[in-house]
Amino acid sequence: MTETAAPAASPPRAPKTALNGARSFWLKQLHQWHWISAALSLIGLLLFAVTGITLNHAAQIPAEPVTVEQTGDLPAPLLARLSDFPAETTEAVPDAVARWAADAFKVQIAGRPTETTxxxxxxxxxxxxxxxxxxxxxxxxxxxxxxTTRGWVAWLNDLHKGRNTGPVWYWFIDVFAAACIVFAVTGFGLTWLHARQRPSTWPLLGLGLLIPAVIALLFIH
Structure with a gap:
């Protein structure tokens, strides 16, 4: 009676299964953080991209400054109060004077330094x-x-630079920049994981690094 050899046992697949599980986990995480950071930074990216162009061509974009003047008279009781104000100082005006200015001119000078003589x-x-x-x-x-105002383009350009925008916009720029970093890093992670199926990935990434590097080294003096 001839004995039939038992079929060879299949090699263990645990390592490959674990690798696929890890890849699936990172893909899910990266996709999650990528779309969240994209949603948070989308409008800011559009704003900063557009104002990057307008700043780069500021000399070609016409702007007509518009100057408006208003006059008023400080009430006598408040003027008398200023007699005790130092002759030479950078202190802010008294609160009562600041409130009057807010009513008369719609400006907020409370707490602002002055150039007093x-x-x-x-x-x-x-x-x-x-x-x-x-x-x-x-x-x-x-x-x-x-x-004096110089139009909405100048206004947007100053938002880009954070010029005279106050503390809230200052913090917005920091949060927006952090969201952009998350967006870029997660995008790189997704690119890395998909690079095997996309042969042009690394040449394009290399080109994205090479172009600004060459321009900086050869054409910026």
Missing amino acids: AGEIYVALPEPGGDGWLTIDRASGEALRER
Whole structure:
């Protein structure tokens, strides 16, 4: 009677299964964080991309500055109160004077440093896309508010630079930048995991690094 040899046992598949499981886990995680960071940074990316172009061509984009002046008279009781204000200081004006300015000129000067002399109080009021100031004559109480704006393109450009935008926008830029970093890192991770099926991946990534490096080394002086 002839004995039939038993079929050879199949090699263990645990390592390959574990590898596929790890790849699936990272794909899921990277996709999750990639779309979340993309959603958070999408509008900011569009804003900063567009203003990158407008900043690069600022000289070619016409802007007509518009200057508006307002005048007013500080009430006598508040003017008398300024008699105790130092003759030379950078201190902010008294709160009562700041409240009057907010009502009369719709400006917030509370807590802002001044350039005070014996003759007048000057408060700089810079803003995105423009500039301004307020002066108060310490003898007569005459107040002059001047505001210059340079249009919405200048306003957007200053948002890009974070110029005169205040602390809230300052923190927004930091959070937005962090979201962009997460977006870029997770995008690289997904690229890495899919690179085997996409032969052009690494040449394109290398080109993305090479182009700015060559321009910086050869054409920036």
